[in-house]
Amino acid sequence: MNVSLKSKLPHVGPTIFSVMTQLANEHNAINLSQGFPDFTCPASLIERVNFYMKRGDNQYAPMAGLPILQQQIAAKVDNLYHLTLNAAEEVTITSGATEALFCAIQTVIKLGDEVIVFDPSYSYEPAIILAGGKAVHLPLITPDYHIDWEAVRQSVNSRTRLIIINSPHNPTGAVLTADDLQQLSQIVDKNDLFVLSDEVYEHIIFDQQSHQSVLRYPDLYQRCFVVFSFGKTYHVTGWRVGYCIAPPILTSEFRKVHQFVTFDITTPLQYGLADFMKSDPQHYLNLPRFYQQKRDLFCRLLANSKFTLVPSQGTYFQLLEYSNISEQGDVDYAKTLTVEAGIAAIPISVFAKQPIEKKYLRFCFAKDDTTLTKAAAILTLL
Numbered sequence: 001m002n003v004s005l006k007s008k009l010p011h012v013g014p015t016i017f018s019v020m021t022q023l024a025n026e027h028n029a030i031n032l033s034q035g036f037p038d039f040t041c042p043a044s045l046i047e048r049v050n051f052y053m054k055r056g057d058n059q060y061a062p063m064a065g066l067p068i069l070q071q072q073i074a075a076k077v078d079n080l081y082h083l084t085l086n087a088a089e090e091v092t093i094t095s096g097a098t099e100a101l102f103c104a105i106q107t108v109i110k111l112g113d114e115v116i117v118f119d120p121s122y123s124y125e126p127a128i129i130l131a132g133g134k135a136v137h138l139p140l141i142t143p144d145y146h147i148d149w150e151a152v153r154q155s156v157n158s159r160t161r162l163i164i165i166n167s168p169h170n171p172t173g174a175v176l177t178a179d180d181l182q183q184l185s186q187i188v189d190k191n192d193l194f195v196l197s198d199e200v201y202e203h204i205i206f207d208q209q210s211h212q213s214v215l216r217y218p219d220l221y222q223r224c225f226v227v228f229s230f231g232k233t234y235h236v237t238g239w240r241v242g243y244c245i246a247p248p249i250l251t252s253e254f255r256k257v258h259q260f261v262t263f264d265i266t267t268p269l270q271y272g273l274a275d276f277m278k279s280d281p282q283h284y285l286n287l288p289r290f291y292q293q294k295r296d297l298f299c300r301l302l303a304n305s306k307f308t309l310v311p312s313q314g315t316y317f318q319l320l321e322y323s324n325i326s327e328q329g330d331v332d333y334a335k336t337l338t339v340e341a342g343i344a345a346i347p348i349s350v351f352a353k354q355p356i357e358k359k360y361l362r363f364c365f366a367k368d369d370t371t372l373t374k375a376a377a378i379l380t381l382l
């Protein structure tokens with residue numbers, strides 16, 4: 001019997017993250033490719049989750065999330081961004097930011113709708129295609145990877161429905177400014193658009209800059225789905241817990257999708273996270289300093305290398321430009337670097353639809369200082 005299935009995502013293969021991680025494993029390379037920490041989360045967080053598992057809190061949680069966790073998130077948003085949320089109606093706990101992004105896109109996008117994304121960009125496009133929409137790729141403008149708002153204005157048409165922003169930005173480490181958000185606000189207001197704001201690196205921002213969350217702008221927020229990740233904030237990417245904040249009307253539609261994607265999220269994890277947020281509110285306040293120290297160490301150790309770099313402004317990624325070292329394109333050079341030097345990184349052309357003229361690789365510095373020191377010593381010899 002011949003079984004055939006026409007792919008809904010014919011251009012999607014294994015992600016570059018799986019490819020590079022597998023290559024790194026095969027060659028015993030230091031893996032600075034995929035974005036995850038090689039250090040553990042706070043012991044008290046594990047202790048709290050264990051406590052609730054042992055206590056027997058192991059059955060379904062409410063579909064939108066445990067009220068106690070929704071309330072902790074609302075309190076944090078009030079404290080950081082001075083926005084008062086109705087926790088029950090505006091906060092939904094999701095399976096990582098990934099599920100929140102997927103559900104928000106399915107909630108808003110119908111057949112033929114257009115979504116503006118900025119390249120290089122995280123992988124939003126498959127969810128847009130599955131919803132029947134079309135991604136319109138606008139390049140970020142080098143050298144600082146800012147958004148060309150005039151190009152956005154010119155790209156908006158009657159089919160445009162959603163703009164996706166991401167700050168701090170993976171893979172470039174760029175951050176949006178208050179002026180960017182004013183421009184965004186004007187455009188979405190004038191054209192009646194929605195915004196999906198990916199803020200998973202909200203606490204990983206450097207040099208005393210303050211994160212420009214869309215939650216700081218109450219009018220803009222009325223059109224926004226805002227996505228966060230406990231994985232990034234508490235070094236637990238494998239737990240798959242995140243959340244989406246949106247005004248009640250948007251949230252009620254979002255939950256219609258969410259309830260048929262995952263329904264709910266692991267109960268003892270939610271209890272443990274709620275306890276931890278309450279007992280240790282300092283943790284996320286210390287993250288900028290914690291990661292800035294790692295960024296500075298990595299950049300300092302590379303000062304005498306042939307790589308060219310501009311220190312990342314946020315996220316736990318650093319771009320390195322390698323045109324003084326190799327003529328290869330970035331995908332090939334990433335493979336060469338893994339096989340021959342034993343360091344795995346991510347080529348940034350895979351984040352963009354248009355060819356990227358410069359030669360950049362993305363390195364994750366969410367690693368122990370000893371790992372960073374070892375990697376930098378190798379990179380400096382190239």
Ligand SMILES: Cc1ncc(COP(=O)(O)O)c(C=O)c1O
Nearest residue numbers: 096097098122170200229231242
């Ligand atoms: C920009 C961006 N958005 C979303 C995600 C997904 O986050 P999560 O692991 O919570 O699903 C990532 C993870 O790397 C990311 O870099």
